[in-house]
Amino acid sequence: MDFQLSDDQRALRSGMRDLLGAVFGRDRLRAAVERGGTLDRSLWRELGAAGFFALRLPEEAGGVGLGLPEAVLLFEEAGRALLPGPLVATHLAAGLVEGAAEGRAVVTAVDGELPVAHLAEADAVLVGADALAGEPLRAFVAAARPVRSMDPLTPLHRVAGRTAPTRAYSGALHYEGALLTAAEQLGSATRTTETAVQHAGDRQQFGSPVGSFQAVKHLCADMLARTEPARAAVYAAAVTSDPVEIAAAKLLADEAAVRNARDCLQIHGGMGFTWEADVHLHLKRAWLRAAARLAGAAAEELLAAGLGAAPKRFGSSAAPGGGAPEAGAGG
Amino acid sequence: MDLAYTEAEEEFRGRLREWLAAVLPGLPAKPSPDDWPARRAYDTAWQRMLYDAGYAGLHWPVDAGGQGATPTQHLIFLEETEKAGAPYVGANFVGLLHAGPTIAAEGTAGQRARWLPPVLRGDAIWCQGFSEPDAGSDLAALRTRAVRDGDDYVVTGQKVWTSHAEVADWCELLVRTDPDAPKHRGISWLAMPMDAPGITVRPLRTLAGSTEFAEVFLDEVRVPVRNRVGAENDGWRVTMVTLSFERGTAFVGEVVACRRTLDALADEARRTGRWDDPVLRRRLGRLNAELRALWRLTQANVSESERTGGVPGVGGSVFKLRYSGVRQELYEAAAEVLGADAFDVDREWVLDRLSSLSYTIAAGTSQIQRNIVAERILGLPKGR
Numbered sequence: 151m152d153f154q155l156s157d158d159q160r161a162l163r164s165g166m167r168d169l170l171g172a173v174f175g176r177d178r179l180r181a182a183v184e185r186g187g188t189l190d191r192s193l194w195r196e197l198g199a200a201g202f203f204a205l206r207l208p209e210e211a212g213g214v215g216l217g218l219p220e221a222v223l224l225f226e227e228a229g230r231a232l233l234p235g236p237l238v239a240t241h242l243a244a245g246l247v248e249g250a251a252e253g254r255a256v257v258t259a260v261d262g263e264l265p266v267a268h269l270a271e272a273d274a275v276l277v278g279a280d281a282l283a284g285e286p287l288r289a290f291v292a293a294a295r296p297v298r299s300m301d302p303l304t305p306l307h308r309v310a311g312r313t314a315p316t317r318a319y320s321g322a323l324h325y326e327g328a329l330l331t332a333a334e335q336l337g338s339a340t341r342t343t344e345t346a347v348q349h350a351g352d353r354q355q356f357g358s359p360v361g362s363f364q365a366v367k368h369l370c371a372d373m374l375a376r377t378e379p380a381r382a383a384v385y386a387a388a389v390t391s392d393p394v395e396i397a398a399a400k401l402l403a404d405e406a407a408v409r410n411a412r413d414c415l416q417i418h419g420g421m422g423f424t425w426e427a428d429v430h431l432h433l434k435r436a437w438l439r440a441a442a443r444l445a446g447a448a449a450e451e452l453l454a455a456g457l458g459a460a461p462k463r464f465g466s467s468a469a470p471g472g473g474a475p476e477a478g479a480g481g
Numbered sequence: 482m483d484l485a486y487t488e489a490e491e492e493f494r495g496r497l498r499e500w501l502a503a504v505l506p507g508l509p510a511k512p513s514p515d516d517w518p519a520r521r522a523y524d525t526a527w528q529r530m531l532y533d534a535g536y537a538g539l540h541w542p543v544d545a546g547g548q549g550a551t552p553t554q555h556l557i558f559l560e561e562t563e564k565a566g567a568p569y570v571g572a573n574f575v576g577l578l579h580a581g582p583t584i585a586a587e588g589t590a591g592q593r594a595r596w597l598p599p600v601l602r603g604d605a606i607w608c609q610g611f612s613e614p615d616a617g618s619d620l621a622a623l624r625t626r627a628v629r630d631g632d633d634y635v636v637t638g639q640k641v642w643t644s645h646a647e648v649a650d651w652c653e654l655l656v657r658t659d660p661d662a663p664k665h666r667g668i669s670w671l672a673m674p675m676d677a678p679g680i681t682v683r684p685l686r687t688l689a690g691s692t693e694f695a696e697v698f699l700d701e702v703r704v705p706v707r708n709r710v711g712a713e714n715d716g717w718r719v720t721m722v723t724l725s726f727e728r729g730t731a732f733v734g735e736v737v738a739c740r741r742t743l744d745a746l747a748d749e750a751r752r753t754g755r756w757d758d759p760v761l762r763r764r765l766g767r768l769n770a771e772l773r774a775l776w777r778l779t780q781a782n783v784s785e786s787e788r789t790g791g792v793p794g795v796g797g798s799v800f801k802l803r804y805s806g807v808r809q810e811l812y813e814a815a816a817e818v819l820g821a822d823a824f825d826v827d828r829e830w831v832l833d834r835l836s837s838l839s840y841t842i843a844a845g846t847s848q849i850q851r852n853i854v855a856e857r858i859l860g861l862p863k864g865r
Contacts, residue, residue, distance in 0.1 A: 151490065151553050152483045153777070153784040159482065219482050347859045362864025364848070367855035374854055375802045382777035383770070389484050398770035447763060454766030458751065460744035 153385070155223075162220055166227040169200055174231055176428075183431065187234050187303040189256060189271055194235065198253015202228075202237075203244045207251055213244070218326065222333040222388040229337030229407075232431050234303040236268050238330045238443075239276060242323050247274045247281050257281070259327075261442050265297050265306035301434035325396045328444035329387050332400040335407035335439055336377070336384050338432050342407075342414035343373040345429065350417055360417070369413045376406040394456040397449040404446070407436035484780065486553070494557050500534055501565040508568070514691050521606060521648040524571035528603030537601040538577065540728070545585035546597050552728040552783045559733035564741075569734070572645045576600035576607035580653040583670065583723045587711045596651070596672065608649035610640040610673065610697060611720075618849050620655075621664045621717060625699060627656035627671065633703040634658070634671065636679075639696065642843075646682045646695040649675050654704070659714050670716035672708040679703075689835040690826070729782030731797065732804055736779060739811055740772050742830070746811075750818045764814050771807045775800070798845075798853040805840035805847060812837045 155163070173196055182190070197203065205221050207213020221241070228237055239259040240250050249255030255273040260266055269275065269291055274283040282290050294307040347370050350361030360366045380402040387399040411433035415422035422429050440446070486494070508527070512519035531537045540555045541547020550558070570577060581600045584592055599605035616623040625638025636656055643652070652673040659667030673680075679702040684692035711719035747765055750756040778800060812834035816823040819830065826832055841847040855861045 151486050151780060151784060152787075153780045154788060155482060343859075347861060350861060358864060359862050361855070361861040364852065364864075367859075367861045367864075368848070368851040370859055370861060371802065371851035371854035374859060375799050378799050379771070379774040379778050379803055382781045383774035385482055385781070386484060386773075386777040389482050394769075395773060398773045401767065401770045402774050449770070450763035450766035451759075452766070453769040454747070454762045457747035457765060457769055458744055460741050460748055 153382075153389075159220060159223060162216075163223045163227060166200075166202075166224050167230075169196075170227060170231040170233060174233055179232055179428070179431075182234050183302045187268075187299070187301070187305050189235050189268060191256075194256060195253040197237075198251065203241050203253055204251035205241070207245050211245060212251060217388075218329065218391060219385065219388040221330060222384060225330045225333035226337035226340070226384075229334030229435075230341045232303065232338070232428070232435065236272070237334070238327050241330065242327055243274065243276065243281065247276075247283070249273065260309060264442055265299075265308050266294065267304050267306060267438075269294055269307040270296070270305065301431075301438055303431060303435060304438060322391070325391070325393050325444070328400045328449075329384070329391075329396045331439050331443045332380075332384050332387070332396070332403035335400075335403035335436060336380055338436055339373070339377045339380060339403065339406035339410040342410040342429065342432050343370070343377055346370055346373060346410075346414040346417045353419075366417060369417060373406075373410045373413055376402075376410060380406040394453060397444055397452040400444045401446065401449045401453070404436070404440035408433070408440055411436050486557070490553055490557060493554050494561060497536075497558060497561050498565070500536075501561065501567060504530060504534075505565060505567060511568075517647045517692075521572050521645075524568065524573055525603035525606065527568040527571075528573050528577075528601075532602050537603075538581070540730070541582065541585060541601075545581075545593060546601050547585075552730060552787045555728065555730045556733050556779070556783045559730055560737055563734040563737040572606050572648060573600070573603065575609045575645065575649075575653065576605060576651075579609060579723055580607040580651070580672075583653065583719060584672075584710055586722050587670075587719045592672075592710060599650075605651060606645060606649045607651045607653060608643050608645045608675070608697075610643055610652045610654040612642045613639060614641055618846060621668065623655055623657060623668065625654075625656050626660065627658050627669060627704070629658075629706070630703075632706050634669075634706060634709075636671070636673070636699050636702045636704055638699050640699070641685075641696050642694050643682075643697050644694045646675070646697050647684060647692075651675060652697070655716055655720065658716075662714060665717045667714055668716040669713050670710045670719045671704050672710065673702065673704050674708075677702050677704065687836075688838065689832055728786040729779060729797075729800075732775075732800065733779055735808070736772060736775050736804070739808060740776070742811060742815070742833075743768055743772060746815055746818050746830075753818075753820075755818055755820065761814070761817055764817070768807070768811055768814060771803075771810075775804055775807065798850045799858070801845065802847055802850040802854065808840050809837045 173193055201214040202224055204213040205216050205224065206218070209215040225237065236256060236258040240255070240257040243257035244251035247255055247257050250257050256268060256271055257274045257276065258266055258268050258272040259276040266275065274281050275287060275290060294309050297306040297308055299306040347361065350366050350370060351359050353360045361370065380399070383395070383399040383402050387395040411429060415429045415433060418427055418429055421427050509523065512523050514520070528537065535548065536558065538545070538547035539550045539558050543549040577600060581597055584596050588596070596605070600607065611620060613623050613625060625636065625640065627634035627636045634656070636654070652675055654671045654673045655668055656671055657667050658669040661667070679700040681698040681700070683696045683698070685694055685696055687693050743765065750761060750765070755761055782800065812830060815830040816834055819828060822828045823831060856863055
């Protein structure tokens with residue numbers, strides 16, 4: 151067993167971080183915010199050229215031929231950088247929708263009753279097992295109603311007349327989408343922890359960095375204690391592809407992303423409540439992702455269904471401590 | 482990232498399973514939790530069986546009499562013994578997991594030869610004399626004094642929360658040998674024989690009703706100077722060195738046990754019909770996510786330790802902080818599954834619920850763990 155990143159995986163991750171630092175720095179992020187999150191098509195093509203969308207396609211199909219663990223690392227970096235766009239849907243559409251793999255097409259997806267992201271600029275939309283493009287897509291968009299999106303990086307449309315929850319994809323793709331979304335949440339949770347720690351170390355009040363006060367440093371410690379179990383769950387689910395394990399990863403990554411963004415906001419005080427600080431962008435995206443693809447109740451039900459049939463144990467006659475070993479020894 | 486075990490690791494697991502299947506049915510019934518001599522006999526008999534089968538001190542270095550196993554082998558050992566329902570380390574805890582490793586790392590050849598083999602064979606039980614009434618989280622503030630008198634230290638003071646004190650042969654004792662030095666620099670580590678004159682052990686009753694630990698009063702107890710491990714006044718460092726023996730495996734058995742308890746709770750809820758309540762069902766589902774993640778985090782920490790040969794980086798404190806809360810939540814959920822039976826201490830899980838209250842306090846409170854995480858991992862400044 152060696153449940154650590156390989157050297158190649160580390161290199162892939164740092165390569166992605168460098169790429170995003172070069173093509174999507176803070177100026178580009180804030181420019182995206184000011185134009186309401188509409189996509190930068192040249193950036194989309196650069197992502198395509200870097201293999202972001204074609205990562206898991208076989209090499210003979212023009213892909214990179216890597217697996218879910220590597221995809222999870224790239225999506226973690228995307229979440230960390232607040233990279234906008236229907237990244238998960240387009241990645242999953244690679245090989246299914248013309249141009250998706252290369253970053254020439256923007257593909258979004260319908261996910262139950264949720265508003266649909268980036269619909270107006272999409273070249274295709276996945277609805278259940280179908281991919282709509284061309285005239286059917288135009289009709290679909292015409293019937294949809296734009297929403298004034300709470301998240302300035304994600305333009306949203308409500309789709310008329312849709313009541314029954316629809317999975318964006320069937321089978322394995324449904325769970326892969328949930329896992330990649332969880333990876334974005336993990337990246338966001340990591341970033342807000344770093345930002346909070348940075349601010350707590352810099353910001354002085356009462357003559358000391360506020361991070362020297364336990365009330366503040368304990369918030370930071372709890373952020374890490376949410377992030378690291380979520381990381382282990384996300385990476386493990388990428389290795390096993392097990393739906394129950396993916397549900398665990400999504401649940402914990404959602405919690406880490408949302409609550410870490412909340413704590414990061416709190417640690418920033420009044421600045422955290424401003425448009426200028428980036429923390430609200432993390433929180434709003436985290437809320438959207440948490441509602442998408444295997445959201446709370448569905449994940450918990452899946453995890454509950456996986457429970458039961460406890461093995462009978464040898465020698466469970468003693469009453470106390472029968473369920474678990476003692477805490478160890480004190481002194 | 483690879484979760485598959487190697488062929489050698491699977492072989493180790495297979496041999497262990499065979500051995501457990503052969504010996505466990507022959508074990509006597511577990512003793513009553515209030516019968517300390519019987520508990521000692523049971524725990525040491527199990528340790529002797531491990532010794533005879535070559536599993537004693539699995540994670541200890543070979544030159545200390547251990548097996549020099551890898552962190553992953555140790556993880557497999559703890560996982561399989563727990564799954565098979567083998568006895569816990571019990572009264573052997575301090576000897577195997579703290580005092581023994583301390584002696585192995587810091588003791589002289591003579592001290593190692595004297596004290597380590599009996600621990601591995603199950604012939605000697607150790608207890609830990611660290612905490613005092615006024616030195617809990619601030620352990621280095623301890624005041625029990627040791628004054629040199631010829632070849633002896635004369636020790637006077639009081640220790641508390643000492644598990645297994647009633648049946649222990651030895652106590653790893655922290656004493657103040659220089660009252661004028663800064664608090665971390667005036668402490669020494671002594672091996673105190675528990676049958677020495679001047680020791681009074683008074684059991685403390687926990688809120689669960691049992692006597693899991695004791696107060697130990699020391700009135701001019703004579704401890705030979707040759708029983709000191711490490712240099713005089715270097716006891717704080719000597720004690721902390723042992724932490725480097727922790728390789729991410731500290732909670733393996735407990736996480737395995739919690740996952741089994743959660744499965745049993747689901748079985749029970751289905752049997753009684755409470756499973757139809759979606760709020761309860763989802764609560765158990767979330768616990769499944771938490772415990773699965775903690776298991777994967779354990780595997781990650783053990784892998785890191787195996788690669789670096791040392792202490793897991795993010796490991797210990799982050800893990801304990803999260804785990805102790807989850808464990809308490811598990812038994813809160815158990816109470817909901819039990820319903821009206823949650824108030825009957827003879828029902829399974831009711832005493833466990835009470836015992837779980839110690840988890841956010843023992844071995845470093847959750848507040849101390851947060852300080853450690855914030856200061857040593859995240860690099861935030863020390864302060865109040």
